[in-house]
Amino acid sequence: MKKHFLLFAVFLIAGFAFSITLLNDISYNVDISYAATDVERVLTNYGIQEGFYIGDVDIRLALQEILKLGYFTSVSYNLDDNGNLEIIFKPNPIVSNYEVEILGNELIDKKNIRSSISLNTNIPLNLNDYQTSMKNIQDLYIKNGYQFVDIYSNLKMTGDGITLEATEINNKEYSSDTLVFIVKEYSLWDLDLRGELSKLDKEDIKKRIGFDFRKDWNNKFFLLRPNAKETYPSFQKIQNILNSLNQIPFFSANTNLRFEVTEVEENKGGELLLVLEGNLRKVVSQEPVTVNSISFVGNESIEDFRLNEVVNKFVPIGEPVNNLDILNAYDNVQKLYYDSGYIYTLITPKYQDEELIFEITEPKVGDVQITQEATAKTQPYIVDSLVKIKPGEVFNQQKLQDTYTSFMGTGFFKDVIIQPIQQGEDVIGFKITPIESEKLGKLMGGITWTLPEDAEWYQGFTGELEVQWLNPFGYGQTFSLNTSLNPLRNYYSVGFDYNVIKLAGSNLDLGAGIHYTVSEDGEYYSNIGEDATNYLSLSVAPRYSIQDFSYITSSFTYNNYTLVAGDNLNVISGSVGYLYNSLDSPFRPHKGQYFQINGIGGVETSNANYYIGANTEGKLFYSFYKFTLGNRLKLGTVYNSNIDSNLHYQYNVGGMYSVRTSDFYAQEGENVLLFNTELAYELATGQVPLDLIAYFDYGSAQNDVSNLIGDGILSFGGGLRFTIPLFGQIGFGYGWDQDLEGKVWFGFGQTF
Structure with missing residues (x-):
């Protein structure tokens, strides 16, 4: 009896489970036109069509697939005895718009984040697209090297369903029909040393790690702060931290490194602590x-x-x-x-x-491989001479820096890539790839304007212009064409200069030039103390390298003057001296030193009149964060054998390259003192770098050396300087002289 009852129950259950109904009609409780095609496809796949027999199992399976489409919070059904099927949909909230808000410093541009979001608006939110968009944002950050971000939204999921909540973020209000993707970016706030490591000097460890912790960044003066993005721990920065920690001997193999979330109210983004915990490295097991x-x-x-x-x-x-x-x-x-x-x-x-x-x-330098670009034109003997690291030597970082400075100091290269290669336990090789500059040349010069008397306004312009072609054939040559124009004085000058480094592979550099000047009204020349209508100069300047950045310099010049009175004056002049130049760029230096000292002299060819003197000039550039401080000091003195003769050498100061806002040759004398200091702040980098500058110039040229300080001219002020491909640097600004009279200045190239 029990056996028969059990069989009856099994058949009864099976009958209910597999009961089928002839489907007469299908209806929906709401409009689902946005998903109708997909819903009908699912129903068809499960045989749920009018005129077909269907069972509850088929309906339940079909509804599970429909729910996976992502548009609906829940899907249920009613099937009556007459075969009428009603599918009851509860759609997700309708999204009228979506926005992106970033809690942090926008490590990724919002436009790029929006482009990774794939959502349709004005229909119920598709959860599949929502999850994909969230993942796309996460992947975008990881692709750019940032793993510490939280991504969430104003979409709330509870037991009662899914809702979009009105929210306020970054002082912006969003309604309940706007989906807001919120990205919380985590900066690295501070370092925390725990365990035995707490005995160490935390500030010293932070300095040696070389990371800009956000806590320290907040406490810096705003002009001394690097870009705020430097406070975020990218993959590369984390690797740099690990490399730095490996160089610090206090840490052992069991030192634990991890990141912990912390809360800092003053920051709108997230903050992390870099936690180092563990025991100190052991040199002795028992103490003391x-x-x-x-x-x-x-x-x-x-x-x-x-x-x-x-x-x-x-x-x-x-x-x-x-x-x-x-x-x-x-x-x-x-x-x-x-x-x-x-x-x-x-x-x-x-x-x-x-x-x-x-x-x-002490690791030695191994093989040094120099790889030039396929399109490179610079001859190998020039490139080889610029490399200061030599195989077999104990490796020294300064030699590596000297190599970089040598390449960049020529002006022929826009970059040089130096890659270390481990060739043995104590042997390090290097691969050096110089990247040649694509610029065809450099344009330098300066323009000033003074109000002319009894002449057109445009005659008040005085300008100097120089065009350089750098290394056009690859043999280390520089060609320069320069001109100086002053319509007010009827003064016109043109010159051509040629310079070559490492002549024929030797340590000899050679310069040569020819210059010609015409001045109908006569032009005063400080080196002869006379006015001349025509001037011709032929010069040659050999320079011999004695060691890295150090040279013995010399020059020899023939000068021919046609004086206003009609007489000809021929002068042979020359100089010999020493030069040290480690500036990292001849056009836009950021660091390095320059020192020159030389003796000068000249003699008339027709008599015994002569002059003899000495000059010295020093420059120092130093960079700190975005600041570059540059200083120049120049001193000179000369003795003239006959001050009443045509040959009377004088120094001069004034103009764009000595005392800004002053006229060229504003002062002349047998002694000179020139001091310049300039502080540049980097406003922008890239193809057209932009610097904000503040400067002070003082120049004095006097016959009496005791008057050098006090009787000079000065200028102080500020301006902007930007670097344009081909043209080089262009600067302009406003300054005041010693009488506090203001004036606009403008010029091409570096002041010093």
Whole structure:
């Protein structure tokens, strides 16, 4: 009896489960035109059509597929005995518009984020498209190197359904029909040292990590701040942090590094802490210990006494010390090597038998491979001469910097890529790829204007213009055509200069020039103390390289003057001196030094009149964050054998390249003092760099050396300078002289 009852129950359940109904009509409770095609496709796939027999199982399976379309919060149905099927849809909220708001410094442009979003508006939100858009935004950040972002929205999912909530973010209000994608970008706020590592100097560790923590960024003066994006931990920056930590000897293999979220009310984005936790590196297992001797093994580049000096600060001989003292001594040795340029030196400290031993491995330079571009025109002997790192030498970072400066200082290259290649445990090779400048030339010059008397206004312009063609044939040559025009004085000058470096592969540089000037009314020449209507100059200037950036300089010039009175004056002049020039660019220097000292002299060919003198000039450029500070000091003096003769040499100051806002040749004399200082702030980079500048110029040219200070001319003010491809630098601004009279200045090229 029980067996028959069980079979009856099974058949009854099966009958209900697989009961079928002839479908008479299908209806929907709401308009689903936006998804009708997809819904009908699903129903057809499950045989749910008018005139067909259907079962509950088919309907449930079909509704599950319809729910996966993403448009609906829920889908249910009613099927009556007459075969009428009503499908009941609960659509997701309708999205009239979508926006993107970023809590942070917009690491990715909003336009790019919007382009990664694929949503249709004015219909119910498709959750599949929504999830895809969220993933696309995440992938976009990861593609650009940023992994620490949270992405969410004003879409709320609860047990009662899905809703869009009105929200306010970044001081903007959004209604409940607008979907707002909110991206929270996490900057790196600060460093937190825990465990034994808390004994270390946190600020020193932060400095050596080299990352711009947001906490420190907030406390800096706004002009000293780098771009705010530098405070975000990109993949590359995290790798740089890891590399820096590997160079700091305090950390051991079990040092734990992680990022923790923290809350800082003053920031609108998210903040992370870089947490370092664990034990200090162990040189001695038991403390304290006594060190009775210190030895260094393998050091070639730094003498023992210098190493002993930095070690003894923390490890005095014969006194008890602990593990941290030894680590500080180890750190000092490593710093000494690093500060001396030996950045790849490997140092291992050991303690045995009361002796502290530092095993030092100084890596050598291996193969140096120079790879020029396929379109490069610069001859290999010139490129080779610019490389300062040599195989077999102990590697030094300064030599690498000198190589970069040598390439960029020629003006022939827009960049040089230097890649280290590990060729052995203590051998580092390098691949050097110089990128030649695509600029055809440089345009430099200056223009000033003064109100002319009894003449047209345009005759008040005085200008100088120089066009340079750099390395056009690849043999290190520079061709220069220059002109100077002053219609008010009927003065016109044109000149051609030629310069070549590493002549025929030697250490000799050679310059030559020819210049011709016409001035109908006569032009005053400070080096002869007379007015001349015509002037012809032929010059040659050999320069010999004695070591990196250092040269013996010389020049020889023939000068022919046609004086206003009609007489001809012929002068042979020359100079000999020393030059050191490590400026990183001849056109837009940011760092480096320049020093020149030379003796000058000249003699008339027709008699014994002569002059003899000496000049010295120094320049120093230094960059800090976005600032570049440049200074120049020039001194000169000359003795004239006969001040009443035609040959009477004089210095002059004034004009764009000495004292801005003043006239050219504003002062002349046998002694000169010129001082310039300029602070440039980088406003923009890229194809057309833009700098904001503030400057002070002082110049004095006097016959009496005691009047150099006090009787000179000065100018101070500010302006803008931008660099345009082909034309070079163009600057303009406004300044005041010693009488506080203001004037606009304009010019091409660098002032000094």
